Amino acid sequence: MRIGLFATCLGDVLFPDVPRATTALLERLGHEVVFPADQTCCGQMHTNTGYQRDALRLVRHHVEVFERALAGGVETVDAIVGPSGSCVGSVRHQHAEVARRAGDEALAQRADAVAARTFELSELLVDVLGVTDVGASYPHRVTYHPTCHSLRMLRVGDRPLQLLRAVRGIDLVELPAADSCCGFGGTFAVKNADTSTAMLADKMAAVRQTRAEVLTAGDASCLMHIGGGLARLRTGVRPVHLAQVLASTQDARWGVGA
């Protein structure tokens, strides 16, 4: 299958190992990965902060870029994958709404068409590619945080856990109160920094309770938040994206060290 990679702006600029690991994983499974180079950002931050008029141009840009990837040229992709629950959530749940609110019904329908072919990583692997054992090896004690938008916007359910359970050598431990928000919430972390920090403190306590060495999740943004707190307190727990865990093999380790 030829798969279009939606790297996400955060993945592109701050956490390039996440889209790189996604690429490595999918190629190892025998698929072709295409990176539509015109892509930028889904506009989620603008939408969620109230700047829907600014988000509209980002939505239009995203739709145009991935519409081209899906519909034409020599490298037509069969599906689009984004290694982020919240970015894929925004594409699927918000893009058409932003367009509709601006009175652009045609764009809304195009956005829905792109969204219908866009998948979060665990969805793509389990539902589209039909694989739960991706042949990964990751000999570490790991706990999994199911990020809010993966859980409640995309309803990925236990797909990430199905994938993690099949990883060789992994010591997967359950995170207490796993479904509680870590307190990130995009600009919420800045606008309501005190409340966000109180939520973060409880999430970190839960992570520490597992005695895990690695915290994994399907969203680089939530991991940046929890990881930023864990690093500040020198807890010795490392945030590693789900894609990095699944890309790891005995010969290729991802998410080890800085």
Add this chain to the structure above:
Amino acid sequence: MGGGRVTTHLGMPGLRPPAGHGNLAGDVSFPTAARKALADTQLRRNLGHATASIRAKRAAVVEEVPDWEALRDAGAALKAATMARLPELLEQLEANVIARGGHVHWARDAAEANVVVTELVRATGADEVVKVKSMATQEIGLNEALEAAGIAAHETDLAELIVQLGHDRPSHILVPAIHRGRAEIRDIFVREMPGVDASLTDEPAVLAAAARAHLREVFLRARVAVSGANFAVAQTGSLAIVESEGNGRMCLTLPDTLITVMGIEKVVPTWQDLEVFLQLLPRSSTGERMNPYTSTWTGVTPGDGPQEFHLVLLDNGRTRVLADEQGRSALHCIRCSACLNVCPVYERVGGHAYGSVYPGPIGAILSPQLTGLDGGTGDAHPNDSLPYASSLCGACYDVCPVKIPIPDQLVRLRAEHVEAHADSHRVPTAEAASMRAVAWVMADATRFARAGRAAALARKGIRRGKPVVPLPPPFSGWTASRDLPDPPAETFRDWWARTRGEEGGS
């Protein structure tokens, strides 16, 4: 119009629906109030314990209902259908209440409702009333209005009594004293409850017995009761209250006169519709299969219960919310408070931080819509901070028994707030200017690629290997408690262009 003494018309032609007034907003913005609440260790502990236990109870009793999701769908559909013909249903309700010997009054806002109730109590000659817990009368500040008229209002719900005796404000829709611990309650009783035994302990059973002894006296004396309503059935003009302590049943049956203040959105078309809500409410609310007391009454029954019944239909901003098709679903709320109990923000800051009597996720969408985001000031207002008081985690939507899309509403209200400011000010806020700049950069891959490279270089230059750099406001909120990630040596698109030889970066 019915036989009430003071009547006004709902939705008079030519008048814009009035904004809500009363206890619907605080004095300071949410982040300021939250900072103070977060530092209250007793509050944090009480709330953490109470919300966790009620969450678990709710989850257990919802789990055992096989058709719970179908019930939620039915509840949502019934509410949408009700709102679509609310005026007609309210007139039907009015006609049926009057036909069965009751009186109906229409109040456009809090002030009108308070005048109506005060005049009705005065006409009876009574100088005190018993009250069964009611959000609507909290919303309009009825107790204070009655007090100003020389009428004492006695709250009879145990938690509401604790709040009243403590000269405090409710902090939860269902459990208004959730922020109080038993030692605090014991102190309040000893200090404020007339004739209480000073050797009172803080055992829950002992505290309940003290409240019961105090309240029995009030119940047997009072000639007027004031209640709210959970539901009103238009079909027959019947009112319904669900409660746990039996104090409601006492208020609704013992006095001569009963005055019910009800928000206009509480009407349901038929008894068959009520059936759906009586299944949804207790499980969502107290985590019980069925609440201990469900009282329903229809007009006046000679020789049985109150012989005079008045229904005050309260607008106070509701028509305004109804007029907005996008925001209307906030009126679907049946005040179960399940969204408060699962909200990670509410759990940590409590109800007072929201300013309004309606806290938590539902309050964050309902209060600013009732008052208007600007509170009618045309400028900044504490309620304009409420739509941002959420990480958009979505837990509220999952438990809402009538499926109000609270996260979507929060996002929409944020947009309305931002756009109202942009449309009325020539100079954009610093935030708006930077958001616009970021969107400009991100709308083009070449600009974005350059910015990504520049950002990585700049961060490296500033940090010079130091682990933490405090950022200037507003980003200082981030670096106060979190490190920044190490910048990568190369962006993804540059790596792709370099290794895959594509057109990638520029």
